[in-house]
Amino acid sequence: MKKLKNKDLISVADLSRDEILSLFCLSEKLKKKGKKLLKGKTLAMIFEKSSTRTRVSFETGMYQLGGQAIFLSRDDMQLGRGETIRDTAMVLSRYLDGIMIRAYTHSSVLELAQYSTIPVINGLTDQSHPCQALSDFFTILEHKKNLKGLKLGYIGDGNNVANSLLLASSILGSDICIASPQNYSVNKEVETKARDLAQKENSRIILTQDPCEAAKDADVLYTDVWISMGQENEKEERLKIFRDYQINEKIMKLAKKDVMIMHCLPAHRGEEITAGAMDGPHSAIFDQAENRLHVQKSILCHLMG
Numbered sequence: 291m292k293k294l295k296n297k298d299l300i301s302v303a304d305l306s307r308d309e310i311l312s313l314f315c316l317s318e319k320l321k322k323k324g325k326k327l328l329k330g331k332t333l334a335m336i337f338e339k340s341s342t343r344t345r346v347s348f349e350t351g352m353y354q355l356g357g358q359a360i361f362l363s364r365d366d367m368q369l370g371r372g373e374t375i376r377d378t379a380m381v382l383s384r385y386l387d388g389i390m391i392r393a394y395t396h397s398s399v400l401e402l403a404q405y406s407t408i409p410v411i412n413g414l415t416d417q418s419h420p421c422q423a424l425s426d427f428f429t430i431l432e433h434k435k436n437l438k439g440l441k442l443g444y445i446g447d448g449n450n451v452a453n454s455l456l457l458a459s460s461i462l463g464s465d466i467c468i469a470s471p472q473n474y475s476v477n478k479e480v481e482t483k484a485r486d487l488a489q490k491e492n493s494r495i496i497l498t499q500d501p502c503e504a505a506k507d508a509d510v511l512y513t514d515v516w517i518s519m520g521q522e523n524e525k526e527e528r529l530k531i532f533r534d535y536q537i538n539e540k541i542m543k544l545a546k547k548d549v550m551i552m553h554c555l556p557a558h559r560g561e562e563i564t565a566g567a568m569d570g571p572h573s574a575i576f577d578q579a580e581n582r583l584h585v586q587k588s589i590l591c592h593l594m595g
């Protein structure tokens with residue numbers, strides 16, 4: 291197994307196409323047969339926000355690889371009482387083999403990585419969710435057998451998950467069409483980076499306000515919550531603004547017959563997705579959730595092995 295060129299995994303754009311495919315290759319092997327590749331290694335998991343999948347899949351993943359994980363809530367750490375990220379990074383680097391962090395601001399993760407001598411993995415920030423997008427493209431590859439040229443239609447908020455999907459599709463050569471309301475599209479810097487990466491792989495990027503354009507002939511339809519963690523005070527406004535940005539049976543008719551429905555979870559049935567779409571035969575949503583475990587185990591091995 292070849293180590294990744296970067297010490298950390300902060301953004302999907304830290305990885306080349308070959309590195310992602312090599313991650314997928316080990317993910318597939320680990321999914322078939324467990325191997326204790328991280329015996330005696332310890333990962334700390336710092337959480338500033340809630341989590342079900344990320345926490346449980348990373349913790350179980352470390353256990354299955356023969357190592358261990360320590361759950362740290364920011365509020366229980368001295369970080370929550372004003373200890374600097376720099377000092378925290380320097381101390382944790384003396385004890386551990388890796389850190390996974392879920393943080394409110396992307397800059398906190400960058401700072402942690404800057405001062406850590408051990409790998410830092412981004413477990414979601416306001417800007418990105420790389421482990422999610424990588425697991426999702428692994429799931430798409432499993433179902434569709436190919437990534438080049440297929441169309442992912444994303445309908446909803448141009449949030450952390452959308453940003454990471456945009457980068458992943460650009461690197462892997464898929465086409466992506468993201469439909470979001472005006473002023474709720476993806477991050478501008480991420481868009482510029484993705485457009486640059488997309489040229490190399492001939493990947494097409496379309497940003498639109500029209501959900502039908504995203505759904506038209508899509509191989510994959512993807513959505514995420516209208517209100518992300520930290521945006522609770524915008525709830526009423528967002529419920530109105532996003533009303534037409536829903537994956538439902540009507541919009542699914544515009545997509546290809548064998549369209550795959552995706553959602554990173556947690557979901558709000560009746561808001562961004564209907565129960566029929568989520569629980570129907572096209573849904574790959576729980577495969578996606580499962581694959582977080584397999585892909586993250588591969589990431590851990592590539593960074594900490």
Ligand code: CP
Pocket residue numbers: 340341342343344345414422554555556
């Ligand atoms: N999709 C995802 O990251 O889920 P959690 O918030 O439960 O970790």
Ligand code: NVA
Pocket residue numbers: 414449450451514515517518519554555556
């Ligand atoms: N966009 C969502 C993703 C949750 C996994 C959030 O940030 O809350």
